[in-house]
Amino acid sequence: MADSIHSARVKKCAELMTKHDLDVLLLTKPSNMFYLTGDGRLCSYAMITSRGEVALGVPSTDIEDVAKTAAFDKIVGFEDEVGMIHSIAHYFKEFGISKGSMGIENTFLTMSMQGMLTHPHAKPEQVAAKDATHLLSQLRLVKEAAEIELMKEAARVADIGMQAAIDAVAAGVTESEVAGAAEYAMRRHGAEGFWRSYVAAGPRTNIAHGLPSNRRIESGDLVMIDIHPIVNNYSADLCRMVCAGTPSTIQQEVYDLYLQGLLAAIAKCSNGVGMVELENAMHDIYKAAGHKDHIFGPAIHGTGIDFEEAPLPPGHAFFHGEKAPDPLQTNTVIAVGNCGLYCGSWGIRIEDTVAVGTAEPVVLTNYPRELVRK
């Protein structure tokens, strides 16, 4: 472990493992591997012991590439799934772990992947697998100062992507083309990738996950644009709306109401605020205005290496294998505005990425918040 950032994180992880009675972690989720070792990629694993040892298994083609950036004690390449399983068994022997508890990622592993990692040829029989989702979330929850800087950069690229998307909106253009304009601009300005883009227009603004379609924007349509660049492995989450023409009075009213709720929640993003308190800051305003039945979706989620990560609101957290979050500490980064007001034939949503500050919020995404008219 040559690298001080990752050795400090592994040390903290090992302490948490001891506290949670885990002897070893077997990670395959790229974001967790990246956080702890500096490299996270598909079809690889990281094994971390409660003594702070780090062993990596990667496709044999990738050893040199991983070794360039990752911090580890041992690395092995495998040719295929059988080789992967045998390499895990080998590390168990080398680390002298023949019984105890192994933490795995229940919120990431499919049933069949779990079957591989706990295969009798991989894991000693007396090692029991336990879910370690919460441990890893706890570890990554409060961002380091350098992580906040990386997220500022991701947010800057999100703002650029939003401008390109809004520039592309016009009657006759497809939702997919608008998404493409944002994605291409983000890649040209420093994003190495992006999480799923959402662009939905007209009646499709009323659906929960507005993945782009080939529907052509019609004059008068509201258009909802939600983008998530990945820049140096960190994400930002930004949603804005445009009207391809002039919004109706009620659309503008609901937009202004949504924004009022959003700004009320953002204003509360300082050390010690609760997730429910933030959610209520939005919902109370919408309910008071008669829109109780139009609220849908959890209002807030964490963001970082993954665009959606801990903290999650209590109910949502439970079903995603996470625990209900403690009051938020300074430098926890959240996306505020993930819920919408869905009015039947159209919906409204605006979302920003915000770092919880000591005394006041640090808003990372800065694209102007008014309803754009085109």
Add this chain to the structure above:
Amino acid sequence: MADSIHSARVKKCAELMTKHDLDVLLLTKPSNMFYLTGDGRLCSYAMITSRGEVALGVPSTDIEDVAKTAAFDKIVGFEDEVGMIHSIAHYFKEFGISKGSMGIENTFLTMSMQGMLTHPHAKPEQVAAKDATHLLSQLRLVKEAAEIELMKEAARVADIGMQAAIDAVAAGVTESEVAGAAEYAMRRHGAEGFWRSYVAAGPRTNIAHGLPSNRRIESGDLVMIDIHPIVNNYSADLCRMVCAGTPSTIQQEVYDLYLQGLLAAIAKCSNGVGMVELENAMHDIYKAAGHKDHIFGPAIHGTGIDFEEAPLPPGHAFFHGEKAPDPLQTNTVIAVGNCGLYCGSWGIRIEDTVAVGTAEPVVLTNYPRELVRK
């Protein structure tokens, strides 16, 4: 079930369920839901009984949008995860299913999602969950004539994307920008989305999954471009290579060798061919030329609604919860060339989407196969 395509598929599905002793399927994988109902989206489910009844559960915001395209007997909207679970329990009651077997998707469900779907508040205690991955793969394996036409259209869009990517390649341009050029072109020409793009240059052509990075292409670099548009819900898989300058003699030799293996495998894509036979058609040529140690990755995989689906080669299939495939029938669509020749500091890979024909292959992706020099 108003729609004849989907009612025929559900009928066939119900027959397979009876054969596999399944009383009900509980599906959450969008591609499976789309195949059987005409709509597949996130955070939704489809319940299918062995009597051929179809019930959908979707976010309450999405009911009207789903009803526009999906074929179903019952639909219900839910507000959150608790509502989703209760709606599943409700359908079990309505369908009179209190014991027996429920098929779920082990290759798609995370451990925590499986926990939700089999929660005591969702599923009757005496209903046992079983993996139904193979049943669904069997169902989707041989494409209908109309599906082949849709995949031709996806392949056409892949060819357009490849041209845009190759046009973008130049010394000084990042891998990410090249990916962006392909993606934007595909969206402008009919793709509503795409699966992960791979663009890797220079030494990164040697890694197994070359996700784009911000590495700038250097003069003389090989560049590997692998793209997967989604057009009307169907995918194609296309990989080509460019040299930003003049390839070395050995690079051109290995490229030509790889292409020779690819064409040998494609030539065999007719009714009754085995996956291992196809794989050997490539591997034998590479081994005979002394490149045994440079082969990595399964040479072939199915493609369709998902860009990677059944059939998978035997070993790979096992670890992905699939069964080893029978000889391939006419109108099975596969991507040939998924393995690479990884030579240490660079690698070679070319990939095409091919429908198994009655007597000869129907190659869907048509972008020229020579190593482009720029």
